[in-house]
Amino acid sequence: MFTKTDQELEKMGAKITTREIQQQPDLWKEAFQNYTAKKSEIDSFLGKITSTYPDQKIRVIFTGAGTSAYVGDTLRPYLNRAGDTSHFVFESIPTTDIVSAPLDNLRSDDPTILVSFARSGNSPESVATVELAEKLIKNLYQITITCAPEGHLAKKAENEDGNLLLLQPALSNDKGFAMTGSFSCMTLTAALIFDTSAEDKKTAWVDTMIKMGQEVISREDEIQAYADLDYDRITYLGSGSLSGLTREAQLKVLELTAGALTTIFDSSMGFRHGPKSYVNGKTIVFDFMSNDKYTRQYDVDILEEIKGDEICEKVVGVGTSDDNDFSGDNFFIKAGAKDLPELYQALPDVVFAQTFALMNSIKVNNTPDTPSASGTVNRVVKGVTIHDYE
Numbered sequence: 001m002f003t004k005t006d007q008e009l010e011k012m013g014a015k016i017t018t019r020e021i022q023q024q025p026d027l028w029k030e031a032f033q034n035y036t037a038k039k040s041e042i043d044s045f046l047g048k049i050t051s052t053y054p055d056q057k058i059r060v061i062f063t064g065a066g067t068s069a070y071v072g073d074t075l076r077p078y079l080n081r082a083g084d085t086s087h088f089v090f091e092s093i094p095t096t097d098i099v100s101a102p103l104d105n106l107r108s109d110d111p112t113i114l115v116s117f118a119r120s121g122n123s124p125e126s127v128a129t130v131e132l133a134e135k136l137i138k139n140l141y142q143i144t145i146t147c148a149p150e151g152h153l154a155k156k157a158e159n160e161d162g163n164l165l166l167l168q169p170a171l172s173n174d175k176g177f178a179m180t181g182s183f184s185c186m187t188l189t190a191a192l193i194f195d196t197s198a199e200d201k202k203t204a205w206v207d208t209m210i211k212m213g214q215e216v217i218s219r220e221d222e223i224q225a226y227a228d229l230d231y232d233r234i235t236y237l238g239s240g241s242l243s244g245l246t247r248e249a250q251l252k253v254l255e256l257t258a259g260a261l262t263t264i265f266d267s268s269m270g271f272r273h274g275p276k277s278y279v280n281g282k283t284i285v286f287d288f289m290s291n292d293k294y295t296r297q298y299d300v301d302i303l304e305e306i307k308g309d310e311i312c313e314k315v316v317g318v319g320t321s322d323d324n325d326f327s328g329d330n331f332f333i334k335a336g337a338k339d340l341p342e343l344y345q346a347l348p349d350v351v352f353a354q355t356f357a358l359m360n361s362i363k364v365n366n367t368p369d370t371p372s373a374s375g376t377v378n379r380v381v382k383g384v385t386i387h388d389y390e
């Protein structure tokens with residue numbers, strides 16, 4: 001797909017999505033440069049909040065809808081280990097949950113930083129979540145991470161002192177149906193903001209990530225070989241932040257094939273507890289393997305178990321080779337590093353998943369740029385009624 005001409009891709013209805021997947025390593029470099037330029041402002045913003053509440057934990061709520069919600073799901077596990085947990089408690093709560101049940105998710109007396117992730121910034125739930133938080137939380141601060149400077153959330157944040165606006169690279173505002181570069185850039189930006197584990201290593205980690213992403217793109221023939229197999233069910237597994245990533249990986253297949261292929265996601269350990277019933281002879285299973293030596297054991301265990309069952313079309317480990325590797329088929333990213341934290345590993349992993357979803361869209365004779373022929377699912381959600389909250 002990535003070596004085809006624009007004219008060839010246009011005939012397939014795949015030009016926009018293909019190029020938006022392909023450009024991500026370049027966008028990550030730009031997102032890192034943007035973060036570096038704003039670092040002093042970010043540090044000052046967070047520093048004022050933590051100094052105001054020196055003896056109290058501050059809730060950091062990552063929120064968004066759909067793919068934007070899965071940004072938070074990917075961030076939360078890693079940051080509750082590698083972030084500033086002396087001051088912050090990291091949570092991931094979708095806007096759809098907050099809007100439908102605000103008192104289940106927002107606490108009036110808890111100082112809170114609401115981190116809104118949004119491609120367009122115009123989704124009704126995203127706008128309503130901000131309005132509810134401002135109404136219900138006494139001490140509210142906001143970070144708006146969005147790809148559209150003309151969107152409602154960005155315009156609103158421009159005029160508010162307690163709202164830090166972090167615009168993503170212009171080309172991350174995906175024009176295709178599926179979120180690709182928007183997801184990965186917003187995830188990277190939030191990781192850089194809140195990861196306090198090794199400030200001096202971030203440049204090296206991002207450089208490694210970029211090389212890994214470029215490698216995944218260059219090895220599309222190997223991914224195509226998986227797409228050419230005989231399956232109609234796809235499973236994504238992982239642990240920690242890579243478990244959060246599985247939700248986004250499976251959603252890309254659902255979106256780009258318009259549900260023609262069924263998908264499931266779970267944690268590597270949780271899969272045994274019922275969801276494994278999904279696996280049959282027409283299933284392909286992928287596990288995003290952790291670089292954490294302890295956690296990786298559980299990823300490898302489930303891969304070996306499924307391989308030993310001999311009941312699925314293919315089971316594949318995805319990630320970086322280490323001392324403990326799956327004995328079966330692996331897509332090892334050679335540019336990877338054993339010490340690359342899982343949250344940064346997630347971004348080249350998602351390029352793999354996006355590419356696989358793109359190929360499956362073509363496989364089922366769909367058009368990736370406009371996959372929902374019925375129009376029942378839209379790039380920016382429609383048909384949402386936001387009820388007044390009193």
